[in-house]
Amino acid sequence: MNSVLGRRTRILAATTATAGLLLVAGCSSDDGGGAATANGVPLVKAGQLTTCTHLPYPPFQSENNGKYEGFDVSMIDLVAKDLGVKQDFIDTPFENFKTGAFLNSGQCDLAAAGMTITEERKKNVDFSDPYFDATQAVLVDKDSGITSFADLKGKKVGAQAQTTGEEYATSKGLDPVSFESSDAVLNGLRTGQVQAVVIDYPVVQGWLKDKANADALEVADNINTGEQYGFTVKKGNTELLAAINKAIADAKADGTYKKLYEKWIGPYDESAASASPSAS
Numbered sequence: 001m002n003s004v005l006g007r008r009t010r011i012l013a014a015t016t017a018t019a020g021l022l023l024v025a026g027c028s029s030d031d032g033g034g035a036a037t038a039n040g041v042p043l044v045k046a047g048q049l050t051t052c053t054h055l056p057y058p059p060f061q062s063e064n065n066g067k068y069e070g071f072d073v074s075m076i077d078l079v080a081k082d083l084g085v086k087q088d089f090i091d092t093p094f095e096n097f098k099t100g101a102f103l104n105s106g107q108c109d110l111a112a113a114g115m116t117i118t119e120e121r122k123k124n125v126d127f128s129d130p131y132f133d134a135t136q137a138v139l140v141d142k143d144s145g146i147t148s149f150a151d152l153k154g155k156k157v158g159a160q161a162q163t164t165g166e167e168y169a170t171s172k173g174l175d176p177v178s179f180e181s182s183d184a185v186l187n188g189l190r191t192g193q194v195q196a197v198v199i200d201y202p203v204v205q206g207w208l209k210d211k212a213n214a215d216a217l218e219v220a221d222n223i224n225t226g227e228q229y230g231f232t233v234k235k236g237n238t239e240l241l242a243a244i245n246k247a248i249a250d251a252k253a254d255g256t257y258k259k260l261y262e263k264w265i266g267p268y269d270e271s272a273a274s275a276s277p278s279a280s
Contacts, residue, residue: 038083038084038085039082039083039084039243040239041083041239041240041243042237042239042240043083043085043109044106044107044108044109045088047085047086048080048085048086048087048088049076049079049080049083049085049086049087049088049109049110050088050089050090050107050108050109050110051073051076051087051088051089051090051108051109051110051111051112052089052090052092052096052097052102052103052107052108052110052111052112052113053068053072053073053089053090053091053092053111053112053113054091054092054093054094054097054113054181055068055091055181056181056182056183057070057113057114057181057182057203058070058182058203058206058207059071059202059203059205059206059264059265060072060073060112060113060114060202060203060264061073061112061113061114068089070264071132071202071260071261071263071264071265072112072113072114072231073087073112074260074263074264075112075131075231075247075248075251075257075260076110076112076231076244078247078250078251078256079243079244079247082243082246082247083243090102090107090108092108094113094160094161094162094163095161095162096111097111097113097115097121097125097232098120098121098124098162099124100124100125100232100234100235103125103232103233103234104234109233109237109240110231110232110233110240110244111125111231111232111233112231114132114134114200114202114203114229115229115230115231115232116134116163116164116227116228116229116230117130117227117228117229117230118164121232124235125232125233125234125235126232126233126234126235126236126237126238126241127230127231127232128230128231128232128233128241128244128245128248129230129245129248129249130228130229130230131228131229131230131231131248132202132228132229133227133228133229134200134201134202134225134227134228134229135200135201135222135223135224135225135227136164136165136168136198136199136200136201136222136223136225136227137198137199137200137201137203137204137219137221137222137223138152138196138197138198138219138220138221138222138223139189139196139197139199139204139207139217139218139219139220140189140195140196140197140217140218140220141189141195141216141217141218142216142217142218144195144196144220146195146196146220147220147221148220148221149172149198149220149221149223151220152169152174152196152198153173153174155195155196156177156193156194156195156196157169157174157175157176157177157194157195157196157197157198158176158177158178158179158185158188158189158193158194158196158197158198159176159177159178159179159185159197159198159199160178160179160180160181160182160184160185160199161178161179161180163199163200164200164225164227165197165198165199165200166178166198168198168223168225169198174198176198177193177194182199182203185197185199186207186213189217190213190216190217196220200227201219201222202265204219205265205266206265209266231244
């Protein structure tokens with residue numbers, strides 16, 4: 001769980017985002033937000049690759065005893081290693097990833113948050129090549145009697161706010177209860193606030209690794225929505241985008257991707273490594 005200090009920091013950061021935009025606009029060039037570079041890639045802070053993320057969202061990113069970890073964290077560590085720097089983090093509200101606010105204000109170099117590539121989001125940020133294929137899962141209590149997505153009609157359904165899971169449920173005529181984080185989604189289901197949740201299947205995989213969750217909960221349906229995850233950078237930051245895409249390609253080619261997938265997510269799915277680069 002995040003500390004009180006961490007929450008205060010994020011609130012302060014969110015309230016000063018507009019001021020940050022004005023400041024950066026006055027003192028930065030258009031090359032990505034700062035004068036520092038690493039191997040020709042512009043960085044907002046010298047000696048580090050600053051990643052915006054949203055906690056918690058295991059198995060992609062979470063905090064464990066003050067250390068950030070997860071599949072996304074490990075993938076971006078590969079980028080940082082190629083650049084000869086260390087990765088650092090800023091935990092921000094998820095809506096910032098849709099707007100690109102913290103990238104445009106020069107507070108982060110990139111965003112990594114298990115984020116689905118969509119045409120709407122492409123209007124505000126540039127996406128890397130896809131690095132993960134995702135489906136949406138319907139998770140329920142084993143005693144719920146729910147066996148498919150169709151059974152959710154008339155039920156109280158939960159989803160994480162601002163996510164494609166929430167959007168999918170809404171598009172199918174449901175009125176999902178919005179939770180701020182994936183932890184809150186799970187808690188809502190376990191405490192009976194909702195009867196089912198719709199959320200990315202890899203997140204559910206992580207939850208079901210816990211025996212208490214596996215004993216009480218089950219996947220009622222798995223929906224292939226054609227979603228792919230990508231990392232994002234400020235529009236026009238072609239140097240960093242190229243570095244990210246190279247790290248993804250190299251990891252898939254040399255077996256590192258498979259090792260990280262098995263470590264953080266579960267049995268390796270070959271389709272996750274065969275996703276074609278995103279169009280336009």
